[in-house]
Amino acid sequence: xxxxxxxxxxxxxxxxxxxxxxxxxxxxxxxxxxxxxxxxxxxxxxxxxxxxxxxxxxxxxxxxxxxxxxxxxxxxxxxxxxxxxxxxxxxxxxxxxxxxxxxxxxxxxxxxxxxxxxxxxxxxxxxxxxxxxxxxxxxxxxxxxxxxxxxxxxxxxxxxxxxxxxxxxxxxxxxxxxxxxxxxxxxxxxxxxxxxxxxxxxxxxxxxxxx
Amino acid sequence: xxxxxxxxxxxxxxxxxxxxxxxxxxxxxxxxxxxxxxxxxxxxxxxxxxxxxxxxxxxxxxxxxxxxxxxxxxxxxxxxxxxxxxxxxxxxxxxxxxxxxxxxxxxxxxxxxxxxxxxxxxxxxxxxxxxx
Numbered sequence: 001x002x003x004x005x006x007x008x009x010x011x012x013x014x015x016x017x018x019x020x021x022x023x024x025x026x027x028x029x030x031x032x033x034x035x036x037x038x039x040x041x042x043x044x045x046x047x048x049x050x051x052x053x054x055x056x057x058x059x060x061x062x063x064x065x066x067x068x069x070x071x072x073x074x075x076x077x078x079x080x081x082x083x084x085x086x087x088x089x090x091x092x093x094x095x096x097x098x099x100x101x102x103x104x105x106x107x108x109x110x111x112x113x114x115x116x117x118x119x120x121x122x123x124x125x126x127x128x129x130x131x132x133x134x135x136x137x138x139x140x141x142x143x144x145x146x147x148x149x150x151x152x153x154x155x156x157x158x159x160x161x162x163x164x165x166x167x168x169x170x171x172x173x174x175x176x177x178x179x180x181x182x183x184x185x186x187x188x189x190x191x192x193x194x195x196x197x198x199x200x201x202x203x204x205x206x207x208x209x210x211x
Numbered sequence: 212x213x214x215x216x217x218x219x220x221x222x223x224x225x226x227x228x229x230x231x232x233x234x235x236x237x238x239x240x241x242x243x244x245x246x247x248x249x250x251x252x253x254x255x256x257x258x259x260x261x262x263x264x265x266x267x268x269x270x271x272x273x274x275x276x277x278x279x280x281x282x283x284x285x286x287x288x289x290x291x292x293x294x295x296x297x298x299x300x301x302x303x304x305x306x307x308x309x310x311x312x313x314x315x316x317x318x319x320x321x322x323x324x325x326x327x328x329x330x331x332x333x334x335x336x337x338x339x340x341x342x343x
Contacts, residue, residue: 009316011223014229105220
C-alpha cells in the first residue's frame, strides 16, 4: 500500500511519515515537493491508496492542485492539508472531490485520526467546517429524520465518495433509483448537495463506513 | 540551555524538537503556538538562548512578532523560521534584529545543517547559506 505526501515543506515530511506509519504500518510513504513531481509519482505507484496534498504549492493556488490531480487520476483519494481552514475553503475542496480536509494547525493525534478515517473509506471533515451547517439537536438518527433504510444505505455510500453508478452496482439497484434515494435523503437532511450531506453526517457522528 | 519554538503548526514542533535535541541533547526544548503564550514563556525561561519564531502566526503581520520578541528578551537570539523566502522579507527581518532566517522549504539535512550553524553561534540566511 502506498501513501503519497505532496507538500513543499520537506520538514513536514518527516513527521507525517511517522504519523502515517502509526496508523498504517504497512504503508510505503512517499514524499514529493511539487505538483508536477507529485502527479508523476502518483502515476508510477502501483497501490496508491491516499494522497496528502498541500494546497499552498508554489505553482498553483487554491484547489487547482486538487483539480489537476483528479483530472489525471479521477479515482484518487485525496486528503487536503492546508494552512487555510475557513469553512468556504473546506467546502470548495470537498465539492471538488477531496475525501477530507486537515488544517495544518491540527495536532499529530488529530492528523492520525483523519488519515485512519480516510484509509478506512470514510471522509474527514474538520470541526472548523461544521459551523456553516444548520444546527441539529443531538442525539438524532437518520430514521428520526424520516430517512428510510434504503435511503440511508445510499447516503452512506455517497459520503464514501462512490459515484451513482458504483452505488447502483453495489446495492444492485438502478442508477435512477440511487438518484431518487439520494435526493430524498438530502431533502430530509435539509441539504442540497453531496458535500453538505457529508458535513451534516459528520456532525451527527455517522461515518460512511459505520453501520 | 532553553530553546523556544513559537509556531502554530504542531507538526513542525515534532520535527524541530527532534533536530534540536539531536544537535544539543542537553537543551530544554519548549513549544508555544501563539504570540502571547510565546512571549509569556520567553520571559519566564531563565536560560533562554534561542527563540525559533514563525512570522506567520495568526493575528500577526509583517515583523510584529519579531519586534515584540526582541523587546521582550533582548539577550536571546531570535531566529525567524518562515514559509516565505522573499529577499525583501529576509532583509527586513535581519534589519529588525533576527539572528538568522531559516526557510521552511529546506530539506531535512539542510535544515539540520542550518540549526547546527545557529546553535554553534553562527548565522544562516537563505541565499548565502551559513555566514562565517
